[in-house]
Structures are given as structure tokens and as C-alpha cells.
Amino acid sequence: MTIKIEDYYPKETFDRIKAFAEDKETPFLVVDTKIIDAAYEELTAAFPIARVFYAVKANPAPEIIRLLKDKGSNFDIASIYELDRVLELGVTPDRISYGNTIKKSRDIRYFYERGVRLFATDSEDDLRNIAKAAPGSRVYARVLTEGTHTADWPLSRKFGCQNDMAMDLMVLARELGLEPYGISFHVGSQQRDIGAWDAAIAKVCNIFERLRDEDGIVLKMINMGGGFPGNYVTRAHDLQTYANEITRFLKEDFGDDMPEIILEPGRSLVANAGILVSEVVLISRKARMSLHRWVFTDVGKFSGLIETMDEAIKYPIYTEKQGEFEASIIAGPTCDSADIMYEDTKVQLPLNLAIGDRLYWFSTGAYTTSYSAIEFNGFPPLQGYYI
Numbered sequence: 001m002t003i004k005i006e007d008y009y010p011k012e013t014f015d016r017i018k019a020f021a022e023d024k025e026t027p028f029l030v031v032d033t034k035i036i037d038a039a040y041e042e043l044t045a046a047f048p049i050a051r052v053f054y055a056v057k058a059n060p061a062p063e064i065i066r067l068l069k070d071k072g073s074n075f076d077i078a079s080i081y082e083l084d085r086v087l088e089l090g091v092t093p094d095r096i097s098y099g100n101t102i103k104k105s106r107d108i109r110y111f112y113e114r115g116v117r118l119f120a121t122d123s124e125d126d127l128r129n130i131a132k133a134a135p136g137s138r139v140y141a142r143v144l145t146e147g148t149h150t151a152d153w154p155l156s157r158k159f160g161c162q163n164d165m166a167m168d169l170m171v172l173a174r175e176l177g178l179e180p181y182g183i184s185f186h187v188g189s190q191q192r193d194i195g196a197w198d199a200a201i202a203k204v205c206n207i208f209e210r211l212r213d214e215d216g217i218v219l220k221m222i223n224m225g226g227g228f229p230g231n232y233v234t235r236a237h238d239l240q241t242y243a244n245e246i247t248r249f250l251k252e253d254f255g256d257d258m259p260e261i262i263l264e265p266g267r268s269l270v271a272n273a274g275i276l277v278s279e280v281v282l283i284s285r286k287a288r289m290s291l292h293r294w295v296f297t298d299v300g301k302f303s304g305l306i307e308t309m310d311e312a313i314k315y316p317i318y319t320e321k322q323g324e325f326e327a328s329i330i331a332g333p334t335c336d337s338a339d340i341m342y343e344d345t346k347v348q349l350p351l352n353l354a355i356g357d358r359l360y361w362f363s364t365g366a367y368t369t370s371y372s373a374i375e376f377n378g379f380p381p382l383q384g385y386y387i
């Protein structure tokens with residue numbers, strides 16, 4: 001399949017980014033913050049009942065944090081370093097959640113001393129650490145979710161606990177003087193099956209009812225995590241369809257007794273706003289009769305494209321050359337043979353593609369700059385421009 005600009009961006013948007021990119025040395029990411037602004041508007045309009053906590057790990061650029069802060073967003077933070085960054089940019093601690101379930105006791109204290117009072121947990125030892133280092137805080141338990149095989153970038157197994165454990169944690173939280181506040185889940189990033197939320201919400205509803213009936217604990221909040229899509233080659237439903245369906249699931253399970261709803265979007269807010277610009281370094285064939293070319297470019301798995309691991313995320317790659325296309329293998333510039341982006345899934349690139357031509361990687365605003373290595377083979381980290 002060949003990539004058409006209009007399937008991803010208005011032509012003017014692409015032209016503006018291309019013009020900005022013209023005189024700059026590749027590789028780099030250009031993010032059009034107006035697209036993020038629009039994505040935030042779309043999300044909050046589609047989910048009027050939810051509060052948004054931007055998952056900073058998707059793209060921690062100060063320009064993005066500042067924009068989302070001004071639009072009223074809250075922030076899901078995973079480390080003391082992300083915390084320092086958002087606080088420096090003027091975000092107040094009441095708009096921050098410490099969403100990482102894996103944390104040092106001294107880091108919990110660091111958050112507490114700076115005023116954060118909302119913590120995720122999924123284990124007893126972590127909960128006890130929170131009770132000591134952040135006394136009286138609100139805690140929510142993260143549960144495991146199924147159906148992660150339909151997520152292109154699953155966040156399964158490592159995070160969350162079984163329902164019974166989540167209930168035990170909420171009971172223990174009360175005993176430890178914390179406020180048992182809610183339940184969270186994450187159905188997996190780039191989740192293309194909306195039914196995954198149905199199953200997760202039903203699970204949460206069951207926990208709410210049992211805690212209320214068996215332990216007299218009334219939880220107040222559901223944190224539905226992220227999982228909303230970016231525009232990649234493998235298309236997903238549009239956001240409004242997600243919102244309609246998920247809101248329906250919530251109403252079916254909670255009726256008029258709707259708890260506070262939190263969303264933690266990362267990818268869906270920033271992915272589409274970014275275009276990564278790279279250049280062709282070399283084109284080769286491994287045998288005289290080889291059916292496939294190898295196209296090497298100056299960006300790779302270690303400079304921002306790690307989500308191509310197992311060819312999970314399929315970025316649309318656009319070139320301005322047209323004509324006959326050929327199935328190609330595309331790989332990065334480093335001396336590591338894992339630095340191949342797409343081999344099983346061949347990329348259609350024009351036969352007249354030449355060394356020095358530019359490649360435009362669409363929908364690369366999320367999980368690229370933040371994942372880039374700092375000096376593998378001496379290559380500098382991926383540069384980002386925010387326009």
C-alpha cells in the first residue's frame with residue numbers, strides 16, 4: 001500500500017511542516033502543536049464526563065506540557081524527573097497523579113513533599129510505602145486487563161493485579177489511614193478492539209459493588225488509562241466511536257451512579273501531530289536476483305522508532321517520488337542488526353527512490369523523542385521541533 005498525504009493530514013499541514021523542515025539536517029521530528037490542541041478539544045468534547053491526565057511519557061516536550069496545562073489538562077507522572085519538569089512549568093500538584101506502580105519509597109516521599117496526593121498501586125508493599133511516605137493520600141488500585149492481543153503495543157502482565165488483590169489493597173488502604181479512592185486499568189496502547197473497555201469496566205463495576213457490600217468502602221473514581229489510537233497504517237475506529245461505545249458501557253454498568261472518570265491519553269493526543277523527517281543513506285540488494293531492496297535511512301530503532309519492535313506500530317512512510325513502487329525492507333543506520341524497522345511487512349517505496357531523498361514518517365509525535373537513545377554509535381538523540 002502506498003501512502004497518501006490526504007489520508008493523514010490536510011495538504012496545507014504537510015506543506016507547512018515540509019517548508020519548516022527544508023533547510024534542517026535530518027533526522028528530526030516536527031510537531032505541529034495545533035494538532036495537539038485540536039486533539040485535546042476533540043477528546044474533551046467526546047468525553048464530557050472525564051478528567052484528562054496526559055501521560056507525559058508519550059512526549060514530555062515543555063511546549064506540549066505548557067499547551068496542555070493552559071488547556072486545563074492534568075498530568076499522569078511516572079518519575080521524580082517528569083514531576084520536576086511539570087512543576088517547573090507551573091503545573092500545580094493537585095493536577096498530578098503518580099501513576100507508576102513501581103516506585104521507591106523515597107520517590108513517593110518526594111512527590112508527597114511537593115504536594116501530590118494521588119497515587120496508583122498494585123501491590124501490598126507499595127501500598128505500605130505510600131502509607132508511610134505519603135500519609136492520608138488517595139490511592140487507586142490498578143487491575144489487570146485481558147484482550148491485550150488486540151493492542152498494538154500491549155502494557156500487559158507487568159502492571160496491575162487480580163480483582164481479589166485489588167479489593168484487599170483497598171481494604172488495607174483504609175486500615176493504613178489512606179483514602180481508598182478508585183480503580184484503574186489500561187487496556188493496552190493503540191487498542192483497536194473497543195470491547196476491551198467493556199470487559200474492564202464490567203470488572204471494575206464488580207469490584208465497586210463488592211467493596212461497598214462486603215466492606216462498606218465506597219470508591220469514587222475509575223481511571224480508564226490510555227489506549228486510544230493514533231493514525232497508523234493499520235487503521236482504528238475514530239475517537240468519537242470509542243467515546244460513544246465506552247460511555248455506553250459505563251452507563252450500562254453504573255447507570256446514574258456514575259463515579260468520577262479519569263482518562264490518561266498519551267498516544268492519541270500527540271501521535272498525529274508529529275512528522276519525523278529522515279533521509280535515505282543507502283539502497284542495496286543482497287543478491288543479483290533479489291526481489292527486495294534494502295533501504296537504509298538515518299533514523300532507526302535506536303533513534304526514536306523503537307515501537308517498530310516486532311513491527312508492532314506501522315508508521316505511514318511517505319516520499320515525494322512517485323511512479324512504480326517496490327516492496328522494500330527498511331532499516332536504520334546503526335551497527336546493530338536489530339535496527340531493522342520493517343522486514344516482514346514490506347514497505348512500498350518508489351523504484352526511483354535515491355540516496356539523499358527524504359522520507360516522511362507520519363504520526364510519530366508519540367513515543368519517539370522520549371525513547372531515543374542518547375549516543376548509540378555516537379548518533380545524537382532525536383531532535384524535536386515544536387511549531
Ligand SMILES: *Cc1c(COP(=O)(O)O)cnc(C)c1O
Pocket residue numbers: 055057058076099100186188189190225226227228264265266267268
Ligand atoms: C503509558 C500510559 C498511558 C498512556 O497510554 P496511551 O496508550 O499512550 O494513551 C496511560 N496511563 C498509564 C498508567 C501509562 O503507563
